Amino acid sequence: MPRENLSSLLAFWGKAQPFNADTTYPLAHPLAYHCLDVAAVTERLLSADAVRRAALAHALGVAEGECVCLLVTLAALHDIGKASLPFQAKAPEHRPAVLSDYPVLADPGHDTTAWLWFVHFAPRALKERLAPIGALNRLLPAAFGHHGRPPSQDRPPNRARAYFPPESVEAANALADWILARLGPAEPLRISTDLAKRAALAVAGLIAASDWIGSAQRWFAYTPPDHDLDSYWHDIARPRAEKAVQGSGVVPAPPAPLRPFHVLTNLPEGSATPLQRWADTVALPAGGPLLCLLEDLTGSGKTEAALMLAHRLMASGRAGGLYLALPTQATANAMFDRLGGLYRRLFEPEATPSLALAHGDRGLHPGFRAATLPATQDDQAYGDGAAETVADVPAGAQCAAWVADDRRLAFLADVGAGTVDQALLSVLPARHAGLRRWGLLGKVLILDEIHAYDAYVGEEIAALVEAHAALGGHTILLSATLPASLRDKLTSAFRRGIGLAPPPPPDARAAEAMPYPAGTVLCRTGEDTRPIAAWSHQARRLPVRTLATPEQALDEAEAAARDGQAVLVLRNTVDEATSAYDVLRDRGLSPLLFHARFALGDRLAIEAEVMRRFGRHSKSEARAGTILVATQVVEQSLDVDFDALFTDLAPIDLLIQRAGRLWRHARKGRPGREELVVVTPPALPDPGEVWVRAALPGTAAVYRHHGVLWRTAGLLETDRAFDLPDRARALIERVYGPTAPTPEALVRSSTEAEGQAMAGRAKARAEILPLSAGYTDSHHWEPDHRIRTRDADDPAPLRLGRWQDGVIQPWVDPDPMADRPAAIAWRLSQVSWRLKRLARAAWEEPDPALARAAAEARKTWGRWERDLPLVVLQPAGEGSWTGEARDDEGQTLPIRYCPRRGLSLA
Numbered sequence: 001m002p003r004e005n006l007s008s009l010l011a012f013w014g015k016a017q018p019f020n021a022d023t024t025y026p027l028a029h030p031l032a033y034h035c036l037d038v039a040a041v042t043e044r045l046l047s048a049d050a051v052r053r054a055a056l057a058h059a060l061g062v063a064e065g066e067c068v069c070l071l072v073t074l075a076a077l078h079d080i081g082k083a084s085l086p087f088q089a090k091a092p093e094h095r096p097a098v099l100s101d102y103p104v105l106a107d108p109g110h111d112t113t114a115w116l117w118f119v120h121f122a123p124r125a126l127k128e129r130l131a132p133i134g135a136l137n138r139l140l141p142a143a144f145g146h147h148g149r150p151p152s153q154d155r156p157p158n159r160a161r162a163y164f165p166p167e168s169v170e171a172a173n174a175l176a177d178w179i180l181a182r183l184g185p186a187e188p189l190r191i192s193t194d195l196a197k198r199a200a201l202a203v204a205g206l207i208a209a210s211d212w213i214g215s216a217q218r219w220f221a222y223t224p225p226d227h228d229l230d231s232y233w234h235d236i237a238r239p240r241a242e243k244a245v246q247g248s249g250v251v252p253a254p255p256a257p258l259r260p261f262h263v264l265t266n267l268p269e270g271s272a273t274p275l276q277r278w279a280d281t282v283a284l285p286a287g288g289p290l291l292c293l294l295e296d297l298t299g300s301g302k303t304e305a306a307l308m309l310a311h312r313l314m315a316s317g318r319a320g321g322l323y324l325a326l327p328t329q330a331t332a333n334a335m336f337d338r339l340g341g342l343y344r345r346l347f348e349p350e351a352t353p354s355l356a357l358a359h360g361d362r363g364l365h366p367g368f369r370a371a372t373l374p375a376t377q378d379d380q381a382y383g384d385g386a387a388e389t390v391a392d393v394p395a396g397a398q399c400a401a402w403v404a405d406d407r408r409l410a411f412l413a414d415v416g417a418g419t420v421d422q423a424l425l426s427v428l429p430a431r432h433a434g435l436r437r438w439g440l441l442g443k444v445l446i447l448d449e450i451h452a453y454d455a456y457v458g459e460e461i462a463a464l465v466e467a468h469a470a471l472g473g474h475t476i477l478l479s480a481t482l483p484a485s486l487r488d489k490l491t492s493a494f495r496r497g498i499g500l501a502p503p504p505p506p507d508a509r510a511a512e513a514m515p516y517p518a519g520t521v522l523c524r525t526g527e528d529t530r531p532i533a534a535w536s537h538q539a540r541r542l543p544v545r546t547l548a549t550p551e552q553a554l555d556e557a558e559a560a561a562r563d564g565q566a567v568l569v570l571r572n573t574v575d576e577a578t579s580a581y582d583v584l585r586d587r588g589l590s591p592l593l594f595h596a597r598f599a600l601g602d603r604l605a606i607e608a609e610v611m612r613r614f615g616r617h618s619k620s621e622a623r624a625g626t627i628l629v630a631t632q633v634v635e636q637s638l639d640v641d642f643d644a645l646f647t648d649l650a651p652i653d654l655l656i657q658r659a660g661r662l663w664r665h666a667r668k669g670r671p672g673r674e675e676l677v678v679v680t681p682p683a684l685p686d687p688g689e690v691w692v693r694a695a696l697p698g699t700a701a702v703y704r705h706h707g708v709l710w711r712t713a714g715l716l717e718t719d720r721a722f723d724l725p726d727r728a729r730a731l732i733e734r735v736y737g738p739t740a741p742t743p744e745a746l747v748r749s750s751t752e753a754e755g756q757a758m759a760g761r762a763k764a765r766a767e768i769l770p771l772s773a774g775y776t777d778s779h780h781w782e783p784d785h786r787i788r789t790r791d792a793d794d795p796a797p798l799r800l801g802r803w804q805d806g807v808i809q810p811w812v813d814p815d816p817m818a819d820r821p822a823a824i825a826w827r828l829s830q831v832s833w834r835l836k837r838l839a840r841a842a843w844e845e846p847d848p849a850l851a852r853a854a855a856e857a858r859k860t861w862g863r864w865e866r867d868l869p870l871v872v873l874q875p876a877g878e879g880s881w882t883g884e885a886r887d888d889e890g891q892t893l894p895i896r897y898c899p900r901r902g903l904s905l906a
Contacts, residue, residue: 009171010225011096012083026222028094031082032175033223036233038214039076040241045210048251051320051442055472059199060191069185074143075207076179081114083172084163098167105162111151114144116160121169125180134193138774142204146211148431149781178229197774198470204775205438219244250412253353255314256346264311264345265304274533278519279305284312288524289469291494292476296517297538297725298660302478310444311346313474322444325420327452327636334638335417343415356413411439421789427463427768429779430787440468446476449636451653456760456791462493463768469497470771481653483736484511491522498524516729534725542659542722543675553646553679554583557627561589565643565672566614566623570630570658572648573698578901581629591627597902599800601812601828614640616665641665643672648699649680652712652735656728683714689745707742707750711735760791799870800829800897801857808857808872822860831903871895882906
């Protein structure tokens with residue numbers, strides 16, 4: 001490059017936010033240097049990650065060396081839009097002299113100006129020497145759109161020359177020419193448009209991660225424009241990148257060599273269940289992605305079996321980590337705690353693998369806060385920096401602070417546990433969906449409790465399975481109660497992802513005859529389903545008894561508790577659970593109430609107490625005579641165990657799931673008898689339309705397919721017992737199979753429920769990013785918190801504050817000594833309420849003093865939190881507090897909150 005061209009190019013700045021205001025340091029970093037920083041990080045990330053490198057090469061249909069060359073080139077071009085006049089004018093003190101005579105223009109974003117440069121001004125060599133134009137049209141937006149959304153591609157052409165005067169074009173093209181000459185492939189790469197579309201979102205995530213690291217000044221200090229690009233690339237950018245990638249905490253830890261099951265899980269040798277032995281020995285065909293489906297009762301060790309399969313794939317070099325997705329935050333918290341004791345055995349002894357928790361409130365989970373250190377001062381000052389500090393924690397978990405700081409970056413950890421919602425955001429138009437897609441690339445995706453979702457989420461999960469398979473990812477599905485229709489949907493999604501046609505659906509008789517428990521391995525060469533022997537500890541004939549009313553159930557629950565039993569009363573709605581709790585308290589008992597309508601701080605405390613009293617390791621003295629009244633929050637994945645269980649009617653698969661909480665573990669001298677008690681109206685041959693609504697109004701509202709409820713009730717009456725696991729599949733198909741009958745009076749409600757499910761699937765499909773679309777601005781890309789992953793009225797988040805001495809304090813007291821500053825205390829004081837009428841925006845307080853105090857309180861809230869409603873509570877006696885909310889029409893809603901009962905309308 002001629003010296004005069006280099007001097008002109010290096011006058012264009014790329015970064016101008018120094019941590020150190022000392023004038024002896026450069027106050028800006030040249031654009032060309034920053035582009036090479038990020039390219040060097042990309043090169044190093046790919047060099048350090050053989051699994052992802054191979055996955056992307058396969059996805060793009062090129063050799064690994066060619067793939068690295070292409071991606072490093074794209075990364076080097078990622079910020080070329082910053083050569084535009086609008087961007088350079090954003091820091092007048094650094095504006096190049098050659099642009100001084102041009103008027104300042106509003107900046108449309110350097111991602112958009114980069115696209116305009118490519119379309120209108122890029123050198124011909126870029127379009128001829130890199131890849132076919134169809135592929136470039138898909139991959140360059142992934143490079144330019146590294147801030148979480150693709151560039152806008154609908155700007156009028158006449159704006160291009162305004163944004164790129166000749167001096168900007170000259171600088172951008174000089175940089176592009178050097179990049180192509182030094183970093184580009186020797187020959188154009190043959191990449192099809194379709195393959196480029198499939199890989200684009202993961203490429204965007206890779207370059208976003210590279211940009212995060214390449215912008216961290218602790219590794220990439222601002223450098224004066226004294227070096228030509230060759231010397232900067234070889235002598236400065238690449239050595240810095242090696243240190244940065246190693247220090248960032250995102251280099252995959254080396255996996256351990258293959259270990260026996262008892263060594264991996266630290267369980268006694270010979271204690272593996274039949275399902276776990278299958279996972280330890282089943283053939284895992286090479287040559288592409290695998291879908292493994294594990295179907296067995298709760299408590300049969302599905303999680304450990306899935307970890308064994310993941311370990312085998314990792315040990316053979318076919319995966320680099322895992323992400324375990326669960327239905328709820330409570331189950332994700334429990335899994336995070338559970339993984340803390342064993343995840344290190346997946347990796348080499350000297351490795352320091354990272355373990356991350358991924359859900360909306362993960363920063364409030366005590367175990368996760370303990371696993372991370374805060375970012376250092378300079379990283380906090382610079383928004384896209386990266387911390388390198390790693391903390392030692394009691395469980396042995398280690399997590400780079402910048403990975404810990406962001407839910408999207410948590411997917412870059414070696415092992416992740418979180419809600420399925422966070423994984424689903426990789427197939428929805430959420431900002432930085434690409435980071436999640438890149439993070440999941442090369443990992444084993446484990447989806448637990450796969451039956452636990454409605455039609456809307458089921459459609460999203462199918463899209464996730466398809467997208468993961470399309471990029472070579474292995475998926476493991478876990479379920480105790482999987483209807484054949486859902487099984488077919490998920491296996492068909494995987495087949496689409498690997499390019500296989502779906503098989504014809506099985507008929508009802510074949511579905512009922514499928515083995516259970518069962519293990520399935522599906523790959524390009526076929527599907528193999530093997531029956532699994534029933535584990536002797538789980539095989540049982542579970543008596544089932546029905547009661548006509550909830551009142552009868554409470555009478556028997558009281559008697560069981562007074563007999564020394566640990567009792568679960570499971571109601572289908574929060575209001576019904578709260579009512580049952582009140583009745584039992586009025587009778588002189590001390591029940592514990594657990595549902596989703598508690599402030600998060602209180603809920604975490606209750607969750608911990610539930611596990612202490614009823615968990616796997618609970619002691620008899622803590623359990624004896626205790627009652628837990630709960631909603632469906634205890635239905636999935638929580639390892640809790642009761643002597644007596646009374647439940648409202650629910651669909652058969654959920655009843656089997658709930659039964660897994662009864663006599664779950666072997667205990668000496670357990671009181672009571674093994675029996676599931678279900679409150680249900682009788683399954684009359686000719687029920688009326690209000691059959692279930694009259695007896696269980698909450699159940700009727702939650703489970704709207706009343707034909708399914710009627711068939712379940714009839715099955716309970718005729719069978720009087722569950723033969724588990726032998727008859728589990730038959731029980732489910734008798735309720736869900738295509739030939740299952742529905743009484744005339746319940747056809748309307750059942751048809752409406754089926755219509756709602758169809759509508760939910762259609763709504764989900766409209767939101768999902770299809771693989772065929774690539775990374776384009778055809779969707780309206782939104783921040784995470786505005787993307788809906790569930791088809792329900794979104795819970796309205798409220799914050800609870802106490803009015804004390806003229807100041808509004810968070811409901812949960814701040815305590816800096818306990819790692820609970822005011823910002824965390826306010827998050828812990830938040831509760832979600834699924835109430836349609838609740839106003840979402842903050843309201844004006846009629847009391848001026850209260851309004852001033854509310855404004856003062858919000859100053860400690862995060863940027864995206866300040867529009868949340870704040871309910872100011874005052875003492876109302878007997879441990880309750882009251883306040884007021886507003887509905888959408890401004891009407892007052894009286895609120896009552898009690899740390900034992902939760903939130904309700906007064």
